[in-house]
Amino acid sequence: MPCLDEEAALPWVLERxxxxxxxxxxxxxxxxxxxxxxxxxxxxxxxxxxxGFGAACHAGLLAADADIVCFCDCDASLDPSLLLPFAEAVREGSADLVLGRRRPERLGAWPVHARAGNHVLARMLRRRTGVRLRDLGPLRAARREGLLALGLTDRRSGYPLQMVVSAAEAGWRIEERNVPYRPRTGKSKVTGTWRGTWHAVRDMRAVLNQPQVPGPSTEPTR
Incomplete structure (x- = not known):
């Protein structure tokens, strides 16, 4: 769980x-x-x-020792208990990467500019990989060794998108599930401002514009 000044939200998140x-x-x-x-x-x-968001996520991936790892923000916008069926799908082998599609619980939970940027990136992802996702949200589960084998290099906001692109190009089965999205606790560093959203979209567009490099399959072993 990447964390930058989330003291107020942590009790709610960690108790779940x-x-x-x-x-x-x-x-x-x-x-x-x-x-x-x-x-x-x-x-x-x-x-x-x-x-950097990617730097924090990857540090957590390296520090983990479990076979299956999950990602979740620390701002109380997403409930980590929702990851149980995500991890179970990976464990059972019905999916290699499971992502949460954010469904706002109330007005203002997901600002319009952030939602619009996400929509554009999802369309670009579909053109690049053929994977039809409606969200590139942070709630996700996969096998740790498989993620490490993808060789993810982005350490900024492009990290979550690079994970999906690399997984798709490696032949992973990617699944999306609806999850409730709450107004975050505290001030957002990314989606809460136009500037933050612009930086995130810029980082993710850079990932999508990278040339596709054929390589050995990194499909998780099951």
């Missing part, structure tokens, strides 16, 4: 971690006590000095 799961919070330079709060609530905290 499924029983028996390990909560791994990657502190990406918080100044509000997020790391201390996460530790006090039983999470393992990893420090990632390099700023």
């Amino acid at each position: 971690i499924p029983q028996g799961w390990r909560a791994l919070v990657v502190d990406n330079g918080s100044t509000d006590g997020s790391a201390e709060t996460a530790r006090s609530l039983g999470a393992t905290v990893v420090r990632e000095e390099r700023r």
